[in-house]
Amino acid sequence: MSTSLPALAFAGIGLMGLPMSRRLLAAGYPLSLWNRTPDKCVSLTAQGALCVASPAELCTDANIIMLCLANTEVVREVVFGPGGIVEGARPGQLLVDFSSLEPAATREMAAELLARTGMHWMDAPVSGGTPGAASGSLAIMAGGREEDIERARPILAHLGQRLTRMGDVGAGQVTKVCNQMIVACNALVLAEVVALAEQSGVDASLLADALAGGFADSKPLQILAPQMAASQFEPVKWHVRTLLKDLDTAVKLSREVGAATPLSGLAAQLMRLHGSQGHLEHDPATLVQLYRQPEV
Incomplete structure (x- = not known):
């Protein structure tokens, strides 16, 4: 050394x-x-x-x-x-x-x-x-x-x-709040997309490849969509509780500075709902479970 x-x-x-x-x-x-x-x-x-x-x-x-x-x-x-x-x-x-x-x-x-x-x-x-x-x-x-x-x-x-x-000092944290607003809202809409595709008879495992290179492409799409489609929730790479904490920070910051963040406010409530169902320590890929129809 x-x-x-x-x-x-x-x-x-x-x-x-x-x-x-x-x-x-x-x-x-x-x-x-x-x-x-x-x-x-x-x-x-x-x-x-x-x-x-x-x-x-x-x-x-x-x-x-x-x-x-x-x-x-x-x-x-x-x-x-x-x-x-x-x-x-x-x-x-x-x-x-x-x-x-x-x-x-x-x-x-x-x-x-x-x-x-x-x-x-x-x-x-x-x-x-x-x-x-x-x-x-x-x-x-x-x-x-x-x-x-x-x-x-x-x-x-x-x-x-x-x-x-x-x-x-503090400017890095404001920037991270912005980052997490994008990531969390993206994760939630990806969960909706995968569940909608599944319920419409489309193979959701093909979504990431099909949309690669288009305007909808993103790292969350390429990482989360295949995991959601395959119900691959382990190993945990990050936690639902982390995204919830950061969304709550975003909403608090928006109140402090007088900015409007309606999408992030809704995302925080959806993330809190998912966490209350036992998923706080789980990977955000589990968000797809919010939208899947329960098995009968």
């Missing part, structure tokens, strides 16, 4: 954090890890990572501390809770948050962390799912100081094919 590269730290070894951490290790970066469930770090420690006992300890050696966590509340706890990053942070360090959070909360937490420790915050939510995380082809939308984003750019080049500065 090269010692000429900056030391990094990563909190949140989940569906996305695991493959992202693997890529950083493969690139030769010294890497410290923290996860609420330490067992998830085992495969990474076998590759040379160091697992620490608290988020605060991530700041001991690392210059850049990265987060990939479930939601705003979890990030707040990891940063400001007992044993949190705030207890170990110092000026000159940079927090890079890949999580998808509420923009206003991101700005508030960034201001508090800077005031208390001198550590700057860069929000860098990602799009591309677990395949993108594994292949290093994520799209990364960033908010923060230009110098912080440029400092992180060589490192994030191992994780994403594109890093775009969208503005100051």
